[in-house]
Amino acid sequence: MANSKPNIILINCDDLGYGDIACYGSKVNLTPYIDQLAAEGLKLTDFYMASPVCSPSRAAMLTGSYPQRVGIPNVLRPVSEIGLNPKEETISSMLKKDGYRTKLIGKWHLGDQQEFLPSKHGFDEYFGIPYSNDMGKMIPNPNSDPQRKNFPPLPLMRDNDVIQEQPAQEGITERYTEDAVKFLRENQNNSFFLYFAHMHVHRPILVSRRFTKTAKNGRYGAAVEAIDWSVGVILHELRNLGIDQNTIVIFTSDNGSNANLGGSNDPLRGTKGTTWEGGMRLPLIIRWPEKIKPATISNAVATSMDLLPTLASITENSLQENNIIDGENIESILFQPENDFHHKPFFYYLQNTLCAVRSEQWKLHVVRSERTKNRTGGTGGFGTRAVLKSKKVLELYDLSKDPHEDHNVASENPEIVKELSSYLENCRKELGDEAKQVQGSKRRSPGKVENPVPLTTFDPNTPVMWAEYDIDEYG
Numbered sequence: 001m002a003n004s005k006p007n008i009i010l011i012n013c014d015d016l017g018y019g020d021i022a023c024y025g026s027k028v029n030l031t032p033y034i035d036q037l038a039a040e041g042l043k044l045t046d047f048y049m050a051s052p053v054c055s056p057s058r059a060a061m062l063t064g065s066y067p068q069r070v071g072i073p074n075v076l077r078p079v080s081e082i083g084l085n086p087k088e089e090t091i092s093s094m095l096k097k098d099g100y101r102t103k104l105i106g107k108w109h110l111g112d113q114q115e116f117l118p119s120k121h122g123f124d125e126y127f128g129i130p131y132s133n134d135m136g137k138m139i140p141n142p143n144s145d146p147q148r149k150n151f152p153p154l155p156l157m158r159d160n161d162v163i164q165e166q167p168a169q170e171g172i173t174e175r176y177t178e179d180a181v182k183f184l185r186e187n188q189n190n191s192f193f194l195y196f197a198h199m200h201v202h203r204p205i206l207v208s209r210r211f212t213k214t215a216k217n218g219r220y221g222a223a224v225e226a227i228d229w230s231v232g233v234i235l236h237e238l239r240n241l242g243i244d245q246n247t248i249v250i251f252t253s254d255n256g257s258n259a260n261l262g263g264s265n266d267p268l269r270g271t272k273g274t275t276w277e278g279g280m281r282l283p284l285i286i287r288w289p290e291k292i293k294p295a296t297i298s299n300a301v302a303t304s305m306d307l308l309p310t311l312a313s314i315t316e317n318s319l320q321e322n323n324i325i326d327g328e329n330i331e332s333i334l335f336q337p338e339n340d341f342h343h344k345p346f347f348y349y350l351q352n353t354l355c356a357v358r359s360e361q362w363k364l365h366v367v368r369s370e371r372t373k374n375r376t377g378g379t380g381g382f383g384t385r386a387v388l389k390s391k392k393v394l395e396l397y398d399l400s401k402d403p404h405e406d407h408n409v410a411s412e413n414p415e416i417v418k419e420l421s422s423y424l425e426n427c428r429k430e431l432g433d434e435a436k437q438v439q440g441s442k443r444r445s446p447g448k449v450e451n452p453v454p455l456t457t458f459d460p461n462t463p464v465m466w467a468e469y470d471i472d473e474y475g
Helices: 032-039 054-063 091-097 169-186 218-241 304-314 331-335 414-431
Strands: 007-013 042-048 101-106 125-128 155-158 161-165 192-197 247-253 281-287 296-303 346-350 353-359 362-377 384-398
Touching: 007 091, 007 218, 032 218, 032 247, 032 281, 042 331, 054 091, 054 304, 091 101, 091 192, 091 304, 101 169, 125 169, 169 192, 169 218, 218 247, 247 304, 296 304, 296 331, 304 331, 346 414, 353 414, 362 414, 384 414
Parallel strands: 007 192, 007 247, 042 296, 101 125, 101 192
Antiparallel strands: 042 281, 125 155, 155 161, 247 281, 346 353, 353 362, 362 384
C-alpha cells in the first residue's frame, strides 16, 4: 500500500524564461502538457529564484538560503575546488531522513568532486551531467572562450561514476525521461522525491529531430517542446500508476532566458545574468490534486527558498536547529490563495553584489551590475568568474503597474525609498555586499577540497570527435 505522505516531483528547467511557455504568454512555443499542469493546479505570477545564474540559483532552491549565505554566489566550473557543503540541509537530505526514496536526474552544478556529488546531499540515486552542457570538450574555434577549450570531456554519470564521455546531447531528454519513468515504477509504493533538472534550454541547444521538425521557434522552440513532452510523459505515468492524486508536481526554471537564442522573458525586462525582473522572476506551477484547487492563480510574492520550509511543513519534518534559512512557509499561498500573503523583503544579488530589493509591489535598485566577457581567476581547476561592471543607481519601480521597470518613481516616493534602503542595509550586514566591501557576518562556508581532480580526461590518442560540439555554431 502506498505511503500516506505525498510524493514530490520537482522539475527545474535550465534558462527557460518567464514568457517561454504558453500559459505564461508564449505564442510561439507549444506547451500543452505544462499548460495542463497549470490548469490542474496553481500558477504563481511573482515567483523568484535567488540568482540570475545556474549554481547559486540551485543552491538556494535546495537549501532554502540565499547563495551568499551558503557560499555559492558564483557559477561553478569543472574541477572546482568548492561545492555545496555536505553539512547543509537540503530538500533531498531532509526527505531521505524521513524515509523517502530520492533521485536526481539531470544537471547538478553544485560541485563535481566526489565530496560534493548528489550522493553526499541526500540523493539515493543520480543520473545526469554534473554541470552545464556547454562545459565539455570543444572543437577549437578562435572565437571561443579560451577557458572552454581546455575543459575535460563532458561526463554523463550514474551515481558516483562516469558511464559515458561526451554523450550525444540530442537524445539526453529522452534518456532522462526514460530513467524518470523507471524510478516512478520502482517506487510507486514508496514515498519518493524526484528532482528532474532538465538540460534544456541551456546552450548549446541540441535536440532530437522528433521535436525540431515540428517546432515553430527553431531549435529553442524544439527544446521547450521537448521539456513539455517530458512533462506529459511523467503526468501520464503518474496516472497509470494510480499515484497522481497524492503527488506534488512542481515546475520552474533556474533563471531567466538568454532571450537572444529565441527565448522570451516577456513582459519582463532583462535576461539571464541580470537583476532586472526577467533575470530572476520565473514560472512556478504546483499541482497536487488532493490539496490544491485547479486553475488557481496567485499574485503573491514567493521564492525558491520557500520550497524547503514549505515541504518540511507538508511532510511534517523539522528543519535543523541553529541553522538560519531565508525561506518562508508558503502553505497559505498553496491552500488559501484568496488570502493575502505578505512575504518578507526579497533581495536581488548578482554574485556577491547586492543590487536591489523587493517589498510588496515596490522594487528598489541601488546598483546596476552586468557580467562582462572578461574573466578573472575563480574557484580552482578550470574555474573562472565573470567580471562585473557596476554603477550606482537609485531607481524605484511599482511592479504592480510597471513590471517592465520603465518608470522610475523614486523622487515621488522618498519614504518608500528610505524604508527599502533600510532593508538593504540589514541584508548587507548579514550576507555582505561586494560593491560596499562588506563581508557579511552570517555567511557559512562552502565545502572545499585541496586538490580537485577532473571526472574525465581527454586522451588525444582516442579522440571523441563524434560527440564534440562547437559552442559558437550551436549558440
